[in-house]
Amino acid sequence: MVETLPWNRTNETRTIPPESDHRYHELLASLQRLAGIGLWSYNASTDGLWWSDRTKRIHGMDPDQTPTLSDVADQYTERDQDKVIERFSDAVENVKPFTIDVGLTGERTTERSIRLHCDPQEEDGETVVLYGVVRDVTDVKRREQRIEILRRTSQQLRGASSKEDVAEIIADAAKNILGLVNTTVRLVDENRSTLQTIEATEECVERAGDRPNYPVDEETPAARTYRTGESEIHANHENTVDDHSRGELQSGLYVPIGNHGVLSAGDVVVDAFREHDLEAASLLGQLGAEAITRIGWVKRSRAI
Numbered sequence: 001m002v003e004t005l006p007w008n009r010t011n012e013t014r015t016i017p018p019e020s021d022h023r024y025h026e027l028l029a030s031l032q033r034l035a036g037i038g039l040w041s042y043n044a045s046t047d048g049l050w051w052s053d054r055t056k057r058i059h060g061m062d063p064d065q066t067p068t069l070s071d072v073a074d075q076y077t078e079r080d081q082d083k084v085i086e087r088f089s090d091a092v093e094n095v096k097p098f099t100i101d102v103g104l105t106g107e108r109t110t111e112r113s114i115r116l117h118c119d120p121q122e123e124d125g126e127t128v129v130l131y132g133v134v135r136d137v138t139d140v141k142r143r144e145q146r147i148e149i150l151r152r153t154s155q156q157l158r159g160a161s162s163k164e165d166v167a168e169i170i171a172d173a174a175k176n177i178l179g180l181v182n183t184t185v186r187l188v189d190e191n192r193s194t195l196q197t198i199e200a201t202e203e204c205v206e207r208a209g210d211r212p213n214y215p216v217d218e219e220t221p222a223a224r225t226y227r228t229g230e231s232e233i234h235a236n237h238e239n240t241v242d243d244h245s246r247g248e249l250q251s252g253l254y255v256p257i258g259n260h261g262v263l264s265a266g267d268v269v270v271d272a273f274r275e276h277d278l279e280a281a282s283l284l285g286q287l288g289a290e291a292i293t294r295i296g297w298v299k300r301s302r303a304i
Contacts, residue, residue, distance in 0.1 A: 042069065042130040044092045058114065058136050059104065077103035077111060084116070091120045092127045101137065103179065111179030113141035142276045145177050146283055152177070153284065157291040163187055163260070166295070167198035170263060170288040175201050178280050180265035182249060184211045186222060187261035187292075195222055195262060207268060208247035220244060222262045225254040231278050235271040255282045258289025 038055030042048070049072070053063045059075050061067060069088060073081045080102040087098045098118050103111040118132040153173045160166045167185040174183040182204040186195035195214040204211065214223045220242045221232050232254045234240050246252070249266030253273045257263055263285050267273065 037133040037135045040132045040134060042088070042132075044127045044129060055134050058134055075104055076114075077105055079103070087116075087118070088130070091118050091130055095120045095122045095127050101141070112136065112138045139276060142280055146280055148177055149173060149280070149283055149287065153287055157287060160291050160295065162295065163292050164198055166288050166291045167261075169291075170257075170284050171199040171201060173284055174263065174265060174281065175203075178277070178284070180253075180277070180281065182207055182266040182268075184264050185257070185261065185288075186211075186214065186264070187257070188216065188226065188259075192216060195226060198261075204249075204266065208249050208266065209245065212244060214244075218242070221252065221254045222264055225256055226259075226262050229256050229259075231255045231282055233273050233278055235273075237266075253278055253281060255285040256289075257285045258293065260289055260292045263288070 038058050039052040040055050041050045043050075047069070049067060049069055051059075051061075051067060056063055056065060056067070059072075061075070065071075069085075073084050076084055083100065084102060087100055090096045091098060097120060099115065101113055101115050104114045105111055113136070115135045115137045116132060117134075118130050120127050120130050122128060153169060156169045156173075157166060160169060167187060171183050171185045174180040181201060183199075183201045184197060184204055185199040187198050188194070189196050193216055195216060197211045197213055200211045214220050216223055216226060221234055221240060224230075225232055234252045234254075237246050237250055237252060240246075240252075246266060248268050250268055250270045251272045252264055252266040254262055254264045255278065263281060265273075265277075265281065
C-alpha cells in the first residue's frame with residue numbers, strides 16, 4: 001500500500017515508497033538526524049498537516065498523533081501562539097516564506113526554543129503547499145540568554161541598594177530571561193539560621209502555594225544547597241524526602257546565591273531540567289551574590 005502525504009505541487013498526489021521498502025524511510029531519518037532537524041508540510045487546499053516522527057519528537061508529541069495546525073500552536077507559549085498563526089496565514093495568502101523562533105512548553109512550564117522554517121510553493125498564483133523544517137535551538141538560546149543575563153541583569157543589579165532589590169531582580173530574570181517561571185529566592189537571615197523567602201513569582205505561588213522559610217539545618221534541597229554550595233536537580237519530587245508541599249510542582253532545581261541564599265525553580269512535569277538550565281541559573285545566582293556582597297561592603301564603609 002502506498003502512503004499518501006498531504007502535499008502536492010501539481011494536480012498529482014506525491015507519494016513515498018511502501019513501508020516494505022525501508023530505504024526511503026532510512027534515508028529520511030538519517031538526513032533529519034544528521035542535520036538535527038524535523039520535516040513538516042501543510043496542504044493549503046485540504047488544511048492537512050504532515051509531521052515527520054522527528055518533528056513530533058522535537059515537540060514532545062506521541063509519534064501516533066496526527067496534529068492539526070491548532071494543535072501545533074497550542075504547544076507554543078501564549079505570547080507566540082498568535083505569531084505562529086499569523087506567519088502561517090501570511091505564507092498561505094501571500095506566498096511569504098518565514099523563519100521564526102518560538103517558545104515551546106507543551107505540558108511543561110519551563111520553555112524550550114524551537115526554530116520554524118517555511119517555504120511556500122505556489123501554482124497559478126495560489127499557494128499549494130508549505131514545506132518546512134523545525135529545529136530545537138534551546139542550547140543556542142541558552143547561550144544567548146547567558147549573554148543577556150550578563151548584560152541586562154548586571155546593569156540592573158548595579159542600581160540595587162538592598163538584598164530585597166537583588167532578590168526581585170534575579171527572580172524577574174529567572175522568569176523572563178531563562179523561562180523559569182516558577183522561581184523562589186530565599187536569603188539567609190542575620191543569624192544564618194533560616195532561609196527566608198524574599199521573592200516568589202506569581203506563577204510559583206499559584207502552583208505551589210505560599211513558599212515557606214527553611215531552617216538552614218533542615219534536610220531540604222534548598223537548605224542543603226545553601227550549606228554545601230552545590231547545585232541540585234530533583235527530577236521527581238516524589239523522591240524528595242522532606243515534609244514540605246510543593247503543590248503542582250513535580251521537579252525542581254536549586255542553585256546557591258553565594259553564601260547569601262538559594263534560588264530555586266520548579267516545573268509541573270517530572271525531569272524538566274537539564275544541565276544547561278542549572279548552568280544558566282547558577283550564573284544568575286553568582287551575579288546576585290556579587291551584588292549582595294557589594295551592598296554589604298557599601299553599608300559597612302558608610303558605617304565607618
